[in-house]
Amino acid sequence: MEPGASPTPDADQPAQDATIRVEGGRPVIVPGVNGLRCCGPDTARRIVDALEEGDRSVAVALREVEPKRTSDDLRKLEIVEQVGTFTTKHPAKQPRVTNIHRIADLVDGTIIGPGGRFSVNDKVGERTTEKGFVVDHSIQDGIFVDAVGGGISQFATTLFNAAFFAGLEIPTYQSHSIYISRYPYGREATLSWPKPDLVIANPSPYGVLIDTSYTSTSVTVTLYSTRWATGEQTAQTAAPVGQCTRVKTERTRRFVDGTVKVDHVFATYRPAEGVHC
DSSP states (O other), X not given: OOTTOOSOTTTOBOOBOOEEEEETTEEEEEOOBOEEEEOOTTHHHHHHHHHHHXXXXXXXXXXXXXXXSOHHHHHHHTOOEEEEEEEEEOOSSOHHHHHHHHHHHHHTTOEEOTTOEEEHHHXXXXXXXXXXXXXEEEEETTEEEEEETTTTHHHHHHHHHHHHHHXXXXXXXXXXXXXXXXXXXXXXXXXXXXXXXXXXXXXXXXXXXXXXXXXXXXXXXXXXXXXXXXXXXXXXXXXXXXXXXXXXXXXXXXETTSOEEXXXXXXXXXXXXXXXX
């Protein structure tokens, strides 16, 4: 028997973690389920008795295994209300739509713990055909190319903006090198493997649930937590950087304790393919 393998694989039942699903716009905890695994505390005695009696088989009891994440664990995170949402639109029936839906499904239900960080690349990994991604357009070094997973920056931009307005922090991001009109100017993010990545940080004392949904022409990311801060765009400036344009977008965050903080996100756009800044 392999190390760590169960002697009763047919009887084993893995525990199921408690989860949160959204019903009618409200987060609802779905309780976890205990699992079963060999063996009960009297297993050694049963084996000895069987050997002494010359039995070739022995019945052993299974023990219950609790889920790693219980309903109580989730209740403590206080994920109770919508704190941010954003939708972006796209044409229907393009290969990239498959990629957008696939990455949305993989991220859906993710919980960022208090003080935690969420990396899209760490969660999803490299985009491959084995994972259900297909070939579509992508920007690499300022030039449009075909790549597996092309188009998933639509999802990255949607998540970026949901976090922006929810008052979360975005320590790692990169804008597209060429502006694409379906995205908010200066307030968007691209994604590739292994970089650039998109990382969302949760500095609040509450958990944050990432809920995703989509139609044939749009993708939505909604964040649920306990309201801790709100963010809004309060200014934007643009300045030349060589042949390119550097966009600085101001965000004002207002916290429930009355604190107000201002920060910025940045984007640098080339005027056309192959143009260097």
